[in-house]
Amino acid sequence: MDYLHFIVKEIHTVIAATTDDKGFPVTCAIDMMDADESGLYFLTAKGKGFYDRLKRYGYIALTGIKGEDTMSCAAVSVRGKVCELGEAHLPRLFEKNPYMNEIYPTEESRRALTVFGLYEGSGEWFDLSIKPIERASFTIGQPEAKQEGYFITNDCIGCRTCETVCPQACIDFTTTPAVIEQMHCLHCGNCKSVCPQNAVVRRG
Amino acid sequence: MDYLHFIVKEIHTVIAATTDDKGFPVTCAIDMMDADESGLYFLTAKGKGFYDRLKRYGYIALTGIKGEDTMSCAAVSVRGKVCELGEAHLPRLFEKNPYMNEIYPTEESRRALTVFGLYEGSGEWFDLSIKPIERASFTIGQPEAKQEGYFITNDCIGCRTCETVCPQACIDFTTTPAVIEQMHCLHCGNCKSVCPQNAVVRRG
Missing domain, CATH: 3.30.70.20 (Alpha-Beta Plaits)
Known part of the structure; x- marks a missing residue:
């Protein structure tokens, strides 16, 4: 199963966690806008605290769920290293996610936007919609998943x-x-x- | 608006973040099972890494979203201190969330479960379903929200x-x-x- 494309196409809006300057976790909703063999792509604005935290620690954890209620949902979690790829990737992400034009309608309003890639990490798939539940591990950009x-x-x-x-x-x-x-x-x-x-x- | 009851009744399954022993964030899906004037209540099993992380740091951040797609969703985030309240609260949470009986069907299977309460912290409401977007802050168990x-x-x-x-x-x-x-x-x-x-x- 292609977990990263499942995140982008079936879940799309995930909850991401970073840590603040005191080491406490912070969460926010963020859209996963593209995926390829190198990882997951998302954008943010440089004026946000989220941007500062990504730059400071270069790390993110995220979980997205597909389905309305607990007994019939699937969840995918990913955690790992991120790097800023910059505005060169913006046109591709806007093209693949045209609703972004409504949030940031003009070139001027996009000036603070930048793209990040999650390029190395591990993930877990968790499906509560089947009985018994199923789980599976996967990795991004590294050879083997840690056994947990x-x-x-x-x-x-x-x-x-x-x-x-x-x-x-x-x-x-x-x-x-x-x-x-x-x-x-x-x-x-x-x-x-x-x-x-x-x-x-x-x-x- | 009663944000905590909105989380429990309208969102229910949120994504929670804790930090691991190296300080990196970890996320997982968790159900918010009850709320009152003292805070938010949820349960977990003592055998999970999530339990260890809650006990070690006594802190959680969470975000939940209501709505299917980015342009029509509302998100609520909360972060703050948690404490273990123990199994005395389990019957109330099972009564209010009867689907839990399917996941943990017998008394025996519930032996590792315990209840946590988020009793002090701050939160933010974010509504992308209206134009322009709306946001608001709130607190749990402390006098005023930090201005951000x-x-x-x-x-x-x-x-x-x-x-x-x-x-x-x-x-x-x-x-x-x-x-x-x-x-x-x-x-x-x-x-x-x-x-x-x-x-x-x-x-x-």
């Missing part, structure tokens, strides 16, 4: 205590050690909290 | 240079100094960048 979540070690004796507390019923006991189906796991940690063998570890 | 944005000082001579670059046409020239209509301002900074008198200042 709960995993069962060789200390497992197959006692199935964890089965009783798993809200997703996503632990496979056909082998010992049992195996957590990562794509369906909510990361709630119930399995780890009840395992009498301390056989469940958390990574990431 | 662009303001024209007494150095203004009323030359109207800024009028030509303002995408919102939201500068009032009936007095000198001219006045930026804060509720309609995009914070793009064009006015400041062109003012020959350096009469535009940025606060916040």
